[in-house]
Amino acid sequence: MTVSMTRRRRAVIAATVLFAATSVTAAAPVSAADQSIPAPRIATGLGFDTCTAPSVAALDAWWGTSPYTTVNIYFGGINRGCRQPNLTPAWVQTVSGMGWGLLPTYMGHQPICMLGTKEHRYTAGTADAIAASNAQDAIAQARHLGLLPGSALYADVEHYDRSDTSCVTAVLRYVSTWTRTLREAGYLAGVYVHQDSGLRDLSAVYGSSSYATPDAVWMARWDGKTALTGWPTAPDSQWANHQRAKQYLGDHDETHGGVTLNIDSDSLDAPIATVASR
Numbered sequence: 001m002t003v004s005m006t007r008r009r010r011a012v013i014a015a016t017v018l019f020a021a022t023s024v025t026a027a028a029p030v031s032a033a034d035q036s037i038p039a040p041r042i043a044t045g046l047g048f049d050t051c052t053a054p055s056v057a058a059l060d061a062w063w064g065t066s067p068y069t070t071v072n073i074y075f076g077g078i079n080r081g082c083r084q085p086n087l088t089p090a091w092v093q094t095v096s097g098m099g100w101g102l103l104p105t106y107m108g109h110q111p112i113c114m115l116g117t118k119e120h121r122y123t124a125g126t127a128d129a130i131a132a133s134n135a136q137d138a139i140a141q142a143r144h145l146g147l148l149p150g151s152a153l154y155a156d157v158e159h160y161d162r163s164d165t166s167c168v169t170a171v172l173r174y175v176s177t178w179t180r181t182l183r184e185a186g187y188l189a190g191v192y193v194h195q196d197s198g199l200r201d202l203s204a205v206y207g208s209s210s211y212a213t214p215d216a217v218w219m220a221r222w223d224g225k226t227a228l229t230g231w232p233t234a235p236d237s238q239w240a241n242h243q244r245a246k247q248y249l250g251d252h253d254e255t256h257g258g259v260t261l262n263i264d265s266d267s268l269d270a271p272i273a274t275v276a277s278r
Contacts, residue, residue, distance in 0.1 A: 036187055038150030042242045043070045043101040046226070048254075048263040049247070051082035059095050061257030064162035070101035070268055076141035077107035077134065077156070079118045092145050092275055102273040103218075103245070103266070104147060105192060107156045108134035111174070113167035114160045126168045127173035134188075135181035141154075142187065149186030152216055152271035159194035159220075166199050172211050175202060179212040188271050190216040192247075195233045203234040216270045218245035226267035245270040 047070030054062075059071065073087055074080050096102060109130045110118045122130040138153050147153075155178050162168055175198075179189035191214045193199045199219050205211045217239050219231065228244040231237045249265040 009115045016111045019112055037183060037188060038148075038274070040150050040152055040188055041101070041274045043103070043270060043272045045069050045268065047071060047101065047103055047266040047268050048244075048261075049105070049266060050261055050263050053084055053087040053091065054261055055086055056091060056094050057098060057191065058259045058261060059098060061259040062261070063098050063100065063180045063257075066254070066256035068265075068273060069093070069099065070103055071265070072103040072105055074107055075104045075145060075147075075153075075157075076138055078120045079110060079156075080107040087145070089144065089146050096273075096275040102147070102275065103154065103268070104142060104151065104273050105154045105156050106134065106138040106141075108138070110158055111160045111167050111171050113164040114158050115160055122170055122174055124170040124173065126236075127170040131174040131177035132181050139182065139185045139187060144245070146171070146276040148274045148276050150188065151273040152188035152190045154190035154192050154216070155180055156192045157198045160197045162197050162201065171198060171201055171246075172205060175214055176211040179214045183212075183215075188215040190214060190218060190271065192218040192220065195219050195221040195231065199231070200233045203238055206234075206238045216243040216245070216271065218247065218266070220247040220250075222248065222250040225250055228267060228269050242269050242271065244268075248256070 018067040018236060019145045046068050048068045049072030051071050062068065074082065074084065075087065109120045112121045112123045114121065142151060142153055155175065157171060160167060160171065175191055191198065193202065199217060202217065206213055226248050228246055245266055245268045247264050247266050251262065253260055253262050
């Protein structure tokens with residue numbers, strides 16, 4: 001290890017302590033009925049997501065030189081688009097030790113009316129069974145990486161055609177079963193949704209007795225604004241207790257610490273992963 005890297009590691013250790021004190025707090029964005037779920041780790045501030053988990057070297061270069069303190073990981077799912085050569089239990093331990101928060105995203109089956117080309121999809125008739133299977137796989141993948149119960153795992157539900165009422169029902173069933181299955185295993189259920197499809201439909205049944213309400217929402221709206229309130233398709237009273245994230249800027253390049261990555265940018269006040277200690 002070079003002298004410069006030794007100094008950098010000392011700085012990382014100091015930054016990790018600061019991160020724990022300022023960017024992550026304990027909260028309980030679940031109802032009294034869900035007290036068996038451990039208190040989650042809450043990330044605040046800015047994060048970013050990339051298709052492939054960045055290398056340790058890239059995240060080392062970005063830590064403290066970029067405005068970001070949380071990084072997304074696509075940790076599983078049949079529709080996951082990128083290979084993940086870096087995403088191993090050792091990688092999770094290393095980057096978490098640097099101070100990075102991890103936002104776990106599962107790219108499973110998509111609604112039949114999704115506006116895109118993903119092959120593997122569900123209907124109203126298959127949504128419950130597929131969601132349960134996806135959630136069980138997500139739990140297994142999370143455990144393999146060392147993501148503990150109490151972690152929030154986010155189902156990626158891409159933009160879809162809301163004029164198809166049967167498809168809307170499929171989405172609500174999928175998210176509800178995803179939520180219940182994760183909670184039974186002690187995990188929190190998050191969902192990534194577009195502001196004009198998934199967020200609208202989940203907001204319409206928020207608190208419903210028919211559908212389980214996810215513990216956190218991560219909304220895509222590329223307007224360049226980081227605000228986590230004042231959303232046009234969900235009132236501020238919903239997901240109001242450290243339960244919101246927003247992808248506010250899409251596909252673009254940023255360079256920090258001499259390393260360039262292609263990212264989306266996120267604003268967070270939401271539960272993320274809790275990582276097992278070495």
